[in-house]
Amino acid sequence: MTTLSEVARLAGVTSATVSNVLRQRGKVGEPTRLRVLAAVEQLGYRPHLTARALAEGRAPTLALMVSSIANPFYPEFALAAERAARAHGRFLIVCNTNDDPATGRAYLDQIAGTLSDGVLIMNANLSIEDLKKTEQRGAPVVLCMWEKPDAPPELPCIAVDFHEAGAIAARHLMALGHRQIGAVVGSKKDGIHAPRYQGYLAARTDAGQKHPHYCTRFVDDTVEAGYDGTMALLKAYPQLTAIFASNDLPALGAMNAIADLGLQVPQDVSVIGITDIQWARLSRPALTTVAVPTASAAEMSIELLLSLIHRSSPTPTMRVTANPQLVQRASTAPVKT
C-alpha cells in the first residue's frame, strides 16, 4: 500500500500538492506536476477510497436494497443501476434483505450514511417509517419503480404507471376478441400488484365488460405460484380463453400450466404478462408482455439519489418513467371462433 506522503516524498513535495495534482485542482506548476505524476507512476500509487471518502465527509458507495437478487427481475435493474452509479464515480452495494424487515433494517442502520451515502429501495419489505428515519439521519432514500401515486409521495421515488400497464394488457386481450379472461395477480389483493390489476379491471369496465372477481387468483410472484393459480382457474373455468398475469414470472408459470393441461398457447389460451424480463422473449412460445422501462428507471433512480445527496433537497421528489409498452410476441392470439 503506497500512500500519498510516500509519493510526495519521492517527488520532493508535500502530500497536499500531490493531492492537488491528482484532483486536477490546477494551481500546480507544470514541472512539479510532471514530477508528481512520475512518482505516482513509479510507485504505482492508487488513492485510498475509504480514506478519501472519510476526509471528504461522504460515503464511498451507494446501496441497493432488494429482497433477493436471485429474483430474475432484479439483476437487470441492478446491472443498469451499477452502470449508472459507476458513471458517477460511485460503487454499488447490493443488499439482499431476503424479504425480512429485520434484515432490511439492519442494513439501513449499518450502512446508510456510513458506508453508503444513499439508498435505493426496490421492494424490500421495509416500512415507510424506517425509511424516513434513515432519511432523517441524513442518508437520502429513493423508492425505485413505485406505483405512480395520486397524491404526492411520502418519499422521493421513481414512479411507473403500472395501472396503465395493466390496462394495456387488458386492451390487447380484448382487441383480440377475448371476453373470458382469467387474472393471476402476483401479490395479495392490496399488495404490490394491486394497481396493475386495477388498471386491468378499469380497462375492461371501460370497454363495457365485467371481470367476475371469481376469475381472479391472488398468488405469489413466482413461476410456480402462477402455475398453480392458472391451473386452478382453468380447471374451474374451462371456458377461459386468456390469462392476464400481473407479472412475467406468473405468466411464464401460466404457460406451463396450460401446456400441462394439454392445451396450446396461444391457440387455446392466450397469456400476457407485465415487465418484459429477459426470459419473456426466450420462452416457447415467446411471451407477449407489457414492457416496463427497467434500465431507464434504474438510471433515473441513481440520478435522483445523487441529486438528493448533493443538494439534500428536503421535498420528496417524484419522477415518472416513460410509459409501459405492449410487446407483442407469440403467446397471444385472436380468440377461437
Add this chain to the structure above:
Amino acid sequence: MTTLSEVARLAGVTSATVSNVLRQRGKVGEPTRLRVLAAVEQLGYRPHLTARALAEGRAPTLALMVSSIANPFYPEFALAAERAARAHGRFLIVCNTNDDPATGRAYLDQIAGTLSDGVLIMNANLSIEDLKKTEQRGAPVVLCMWEKPDAPPELPCIAVDFHEAGAIAARHLMALGHRQIGAVVGSKKDGIHAPRYQGYLAARTDAGQKHPHYCTRFVDDTVEAGYDGTMALLKAYPQLTAIFASNDLPALGAMNAIADLGLQVPQDVSVIGITDIQWARLSRPALTTVAVPTASAAEMSIELLLSLIHRSSPTPTMRVTANPQLVQRASTAPVKT
C-alpha cells in the same frame, strides 16, 4: 450523524471508553458501561463503518467481479456470496466488468485494497497477471468455480470438477441408449467450457464410442447461441437423438430449436445441460442437467478469501467443491428404438 465523542460527552466519559464498550473489550466498569449504552441508545448512535475501517487498517467491503450480473447464473452465486459475506460482517460490492478487461482492471485498481479487502473473481475476462498484480499489492484474490486443475493453481481458487460434470452428462445419455449425440459447447474450443467437453469426450471414448468432431458446435454461452448451434447440428445431422450442452443456457436454447423443428423433447431428441440454474427446473419440459454446487462454492469462496485476508497466506490454496451431480428431469429419455 452522531459521533463517538458526542456519545462520550453525554455519558461523561471519553470516546476511548465508548469504543471499548461497543467492541466488548471487557475492561469497563459495569456502571459506566450502562451509562454509555444508555447514551448510545438515546442518541441513536451507529458506528461509522468507513471511519472504523480506516482506523482498523482494513477495507469495509469485499468485491465480486462478474462479467454481468444479468447472466442468469450469477445472481444465484452472488446471493449466496453476499449471505456468506454478511455472516462474517462484510458487505459485498458487485462489479460488472461487462466482459471488458479494461473495466475489470479499472475496478481492481480502484477498489482492491482501498474499498475492498479482497476480490472474488467470477469469469471476468481478467488476465492472471492483472490478478497477481493486485494480489501483490496486498488484496487477496480468489478464483471462483475454476476448473479443477491438474497442476497447483497460480492463484487461490475454488475448483469444480467440470470435467467430471461433462462425463456424467455423457454417461447419462449413453445409459439411455443414445449413440448419435450432438455437442453444443458454450465457449471457444479452448475456452472456459473446454474441460466439460473434454469430460464428455473422455466418457464416450471410455465407453468405446467415438464422438465425431463434426457433431460439435462451439458457440456463445447464451440461449440464442445454443438455439442456433442446435439448429445447425440437427439440420446437418437429422439422425442425432440427443444434445449435450456444456451449460444450461445453451441447453435451453437447444430445446427451443428442437421444438421449432417440429420435434419433441425428449421423445425425439434428448437434451442435457450443466449447472442446474434456477430456470432449468422451470422450463418445459424441465431440463435434465448436471448440478454444480453453486451456493456452497460461493460460501467456500468467501471463506477462502477471508482466511487469505486474515492470515495473508502466501501459498496459493485450492479447495475443491463437492462433485457435480446428475439431476434427472424431463428433457432426457431412452432413445427411440
Add this chain to the structure above:
DNA sequence: GTGAAAGCGCTAACAG
C-alpha cells in the same frame, strides 16, 4: 477502569 494522544490516508482551508 478510564483518559490522553497518536494515527489510519486523505482533503481542505489558509498561509506564505
Add this chain to the structure above:
DNA sequence: CTGTTAGCGCTTTCAC
C-alpha cells in the same frame, strides 16, 4: 504555486 495545519470518526497503545 506550494507548504502548513487541521481535521473526517474511529481504534489503539500506553499512562494514570
